[in-house]
Amino acid sequence: MIPFYLVSAVYAVGLGNVLYFALSQAYSIRMVAIEEYGRVVHEFDPYFNYRATEYLWQHGWYSFRTWFDHESWYPLGRPVGTTIYPGMQVTSVLIKKYLLPEWSINDICCFVPVWFGVLATLATALLAYECSVGVHTTKKKSTTTTSVVVVEEEEGAGNSNKTNNNTNNDPQEFSSILNSIPIVKQIYQATIVPLWKNFIVNKWIELTGAPYGLMGVYEQTTTNNNGSTTTTVNSTPALEAAVITALCMSMVPAHLMRSVGGGYDNESVAVFAMTFTFYCWTRSLRGNDTPNYVWSVLSGLAYFNMVAAWGGYVFVLNLIGVHASVLVLMGRYSKKLYVSYTLFYSIGTVLAIQVPVVGWTPLKSLEQMGPLLAFGIFQLLELCQVILRAKKRTNKNNNKKNGSTNKSNKKSNNKKTFMNSIIIDNDWLMVHLQVFGTAAALALVIAFVLNGRGYFGPISSRVRGLFVKHTKTGNPLVDSVAEHQPANAGAYEQYLTKHVVLLCPVGFAYVAFCQFHDSSSFLVVYGLAAYFFSNKMVRLILLTAPIASVLVGITLSHVWCWGVTALLGRRPSLQPFLMGSSTSETTTTTATTTPTITKSSKKGKKKGAKEEDDDDDDDVLNKTSHASSTTTASSSSKPVVYNENYLVRIVRLVLFGYCIL
Numbered sequence: 001m002i003p004f005y006l007v008s009a010v011y012a013v014g015l016g017n018v019l020y021f022a023l024s025q026a027y028s029i030r031m032v033a034i035e036e037y038g039r040v041v042h043e044f045d046p047y048f049n050y051r052a053t054e055y056l057w058q059h060g061w062y063s064f065r066t067w068f069d070h071e072s073w074y075p076l077g078r079p080v081g082t083t084i085y086p087g088m089q090v091t092s093v094l095i096k097k098y099l100l101p102e103w104s105i106n107d108i109c110c111f112v113p114v115w116f117g118v119l120a121t122l123a124t125a126l127l128a129y130e131c132s133v134g135v136h137t138t139k140k141k142s143t144t145t146t147s148v149v150v151v152e153e154e155e156g157a158g159n160s161n162k163t164n165n166n167t168n169n170d171p172q173e174f175s176s177i178l179n180s181i182p183i184v185k186q187i188y189q190a191t192i193v194p195l196w197k198n199f200i201v202n203k204w205i206e207l208t209g210a211p212y213g214l215m216g217v218y219e220q221t222t223t224n225n226n227g228s229t230t231t232t233v234n235s236t237p238a239l240e241a242a243v244i245t246a247l248c249m250s251m252v253p254a255h256l257m258r259s260v261g262g263g264y265d266n267e268s269v270a271v272f273a274m275t276f277t278f279y280c281w282t283r284s285l286r287g288n289d290t291p292n293y294v295w296s297v298l299s300g301l302a303y304f305n306m307v308a309a310w311g312g313y314v315f316v317l318n319l320i321g322v323h324a325s326v327l328v329l330m331g332r333y334s335k336k337l338y339v340s341y342t343l344f345y346s347i348g349t350v351l352a353i354q355v356p357v358v359g360w361t362p363l364k365s366l367e368q369m370g371p372l373l374a375f376g377i378f379q380l381l382e383l384c385q386v387i388l389r390a391k392k393r394t395n396k397n398n399n400k401k402n403g404s405t406n407k408s409n410k411k412s413n414n415k416k417t418f419m420n421s422i423i424i425d426n427d428w429l430m431v432h433l434q435v436f437g438t439a440a441a442l443a444l445v446i447a448f449v450l451n452g453r454g455y456f457g458p459i460s461s462r463v464r465g466l467f468v469k470h471t472k473t474g475n476p477l478v479d480s481v482a483e484h485q486p487a488n489a490g491a492y493e494q495y496l497t498k499h500v501v502l503l504c505p506v507g508f509a510y511v512a513f514c515q516f517h518d519s520s521s522f523l524v525v526y527g528l529a530a531y532f533f534s535n536k537m538v539r540l541i542l543l544t545a546p547i548a549s550v551l552v553g554i555t556l557s558h559v560w561c562w563g564v565t566a567l568l569g570r571r572p573s574l575q576p577f578l579m580g581s582s583t584s585e586t587t588t589t590t591a592t593t594t595p596t597i598t599k600s601s602k603k604g605k606k607k608g609a610k611e612e613d614d615d616d617d618d619d620v621l622n623k624t625s626h627a628s629s630t631t632t633a634s635s636s637s638k639p640v641v642y643n644e645n646y647l648v649r650i651v652r653l654v655l656f657g658y659c660i661l
Contacts, residue, residue: 004572011564011572012239019125019243026121026250030114034261039110046264048072050109052080053089053264057096057105064089065356082356087308088112088269110261113268117259120546121249123275128245128550130282131511131520132238132557134174172287172517174236177524180330180516236515237557237571244560245553254495254545267542270310275546277302278526281320282519284340291339299340300347307352314367315533315543320344321371323525328381332518338382345375364457376443380435387431487538495541500548507551515554523550 033042041050056064065081072078092108100108178188249255258267280299284292303320307313324341327333349362362368450456492501504527511523526547534540561571 004570007568008572015239015243019246022125022243022246022250023118023121026118026246027114029251029256030117030259030261032261033263034110034114037262039107040262041106041109041264042262043265046109046262049088049264049266050106052084052086053092053109054105055080056086056089057093061090085266085308085310085355085357087273087305087310088264088266090308091269109264113259113263113265114261116269116272117255120255120259120272120275121246123272123279124249124546124549125242125246125553127275127279127282127546128553129238129242130279130286131523131550132236132241132515132554133286134172134236134238134515134517134520172519174515174517174520176514177512177516177521180332182331237561240557240560241550241553243553244556245549248500248552249546249549252496252500252545252549254541254548257495258542266310267312270306270312271542271546273302273306273309274312274316274543277306277316277320278522278546281323281340281344282522284344285336285518285522287336289334289336291336293339293343296340296343297347299344300351303344303348304351307348307358308355312543313352314365315529317348317362317368317371319526319529321374322529323522324378325374326525327518327521328377330521333381337518338378341375341378345371361457364455366456366459369456376439380439384428384431384435387435388428391427391431485538487535487541491538491541492534492544496544496548500552503555504548504551507553507555510558511551511554523547527551 034040041047051069052064055067059067064086067080068077069080070077072080092105092112095112096103096105096108176188178184178192181188255271258265258271277299280295280302284295284299286292286295303313303316306316320341324337327337352358352362353360363372496504508524508527511520516524530540530544530547534544565571
């Protein structure tokens with residue numbers, strides 16, 4: 001019999017070939033115009049961009065910044081250096097200087113949309129992969145001292161308040177968006193979770209052999225001092241999602257129309273800059289509470305590339321600012337989130353100011369005040385954490401000095417511990433009120449003074465056009481453009497295709513309710529924002545191409561894996577081997593009459609509270625307690641195989657064939 005890890009390796013190689021096919025198709029489709037009509041820059045804006053690139057190559061950066069073009073905006077002329085986003089021109093000149101010196105500027109300008117269309121396809125696939133990396137776990141803890149098996153169902157697995165020893169490279173546990181809303185969380189855990197786990201999932205597994213397309217990759221048993229814990233890990237099809245996303249992004253018309261060979265316009269480069277910025281941002285949020293400085297810095301650098309390439313950088317900046325703020329409002333604030341947003345905003349803004357057409361706009365424009373406000377709030381939140389940690393150390397030292405070790409004083413010490421928790425909560429409230437109250441008063445005074453001096457700039461006419469009818473922005477140039485009109489259902493079917501429009505809501509709902517964590521939550525925010533703005537202005541359907549491709553990739557990847565398991569019995573995966581666990585090829589099924597007691601693991605146990613008091617570096621915002629970790633004595637894992645009848649396999653093969661089509 002062929003070892004299953006070889007099947008998994010062949011499967012991974014096959015996915016790699018499909019990804020290569022998607023990228024090659026993205027290249028060949030965009031090359032049709034060049035193959036048909038030659039290396040010609042077409043349309044008005046692309047030809048002006050070509051002239052600007054040629055001038056930059058011939059005269060250098062300094063002359064380009066001060067260049068006044070008398071042939072544009074005739075007869076007035078145009079100061080090109082201060083009215084153009086030079087990222088695309090600089091990129092083309094760098095390619096000419098260092099990569100393809102034998103090529104002409106004209107040829108490079110014709111091929112740049114094709115090259116960056118392929119790169120945008122790859123970056124979107126990486127975004128889909130990052131937002132799909134995660135696990136669904138079911139833990140069963142069996143004690144060795146009694147014959148009773150205790151099954152602990154963890155409520156709200158994947159919540160940011162749950163900490164463990166994972167690094168920032170480990171996948172996060174998925175949850176539901178309902179589990180992150182403060183008031184809805186209690187209702188969700190009391191009603192929906194028991195119904196879902198005890199009835200719906202069990203019946204679905206009996207019928208189909210797997211819970212809603214998620215196949216158990218491996219079952220890991222860990223033996224420690226307190227007994228053994230068996231964890232069934234259901235890994236999401238992240239690689240499959242990335243490959244299908246690349247296939248969709250390579251040919252979706254909304255992106256294709258802006259990246260055809262010869263269409264040398266800003267959007268052809270900006271889509272890659274945007275999607276790569278989103279990927280770096282979500283990658284910096286991987287893991288639990290360990291900051292990832294490298295990817296945070298890269299997100300700031302990628303954002304600078306976006307600023308230099310296209311005026312749509314305002315959308316990218318506000319979208320990431322809103323996502324970070326939503327995570328805070330959902331109680332998912334962490335050191336990781338603070339570092340990621342701080343480095344992204346500070347590095348990106350400092351570099352964006354260097355772009356001549358942007359200047360000090362990030363600190364003056366009203367449409368960019370939201371991310372600046374979020375940056376300030378993050379600094380205040382971290383300042384509160386520093387103050388509370390200092391108070392916590394002081395209280396801990398005082399308790400050590402004044403504490404009694406006599407057994408007769410145990411009850412009084414327990415009362416002191418309870419009172420200390422109340423004092424900590426009061427300190428948390430008072431510190432936040434004082435810090436935010438002082439900062440708000442100071443900010444109002446500064447804003448009042450600066451506003452009186454005309455410091456803040458008005459909202460641009462194009463942004464105003466997103467919230468009012470396109471004929472009432474006050475700018476005749478903006479009002480006369482047809483692509484500034486609102487979109488309709490026909491426009492979405494034309495630029496995204498009918499199948500993509502039908503599958504996007506499915507992927508959106510799945511991410512929100514079944515595959516929700518810090519990184520994937522970005523897709524929820526992105527999807528809502530892209531639909532809102534594209535519905536207001538038809539030209540912004542371009543922004544929906546990446547998120548639509550990702551949602552389609554996530555949806556079809558589960559259908560795909562559901563069909564693969566119909567053929568092989570379980571989904572091929574290299575994850576158990578990449579994680580370094582020993583894998584057995586045989587699965588033994590045993591029947592037991594051992595009674596099972598099911599209980600919910602509650603946060604806030606005394607043992608967890610004691611552990612939290614001993615850790616000075618704990619985040620004080622997360623006021624919940626955590627179970628203490630134990631020393632692992634031995635660990636083993638085995639793959640999970642689902643049994644199902646042939647009728648179910650036939651149904652799944654039919655769906656598998658539909659996914660291929």
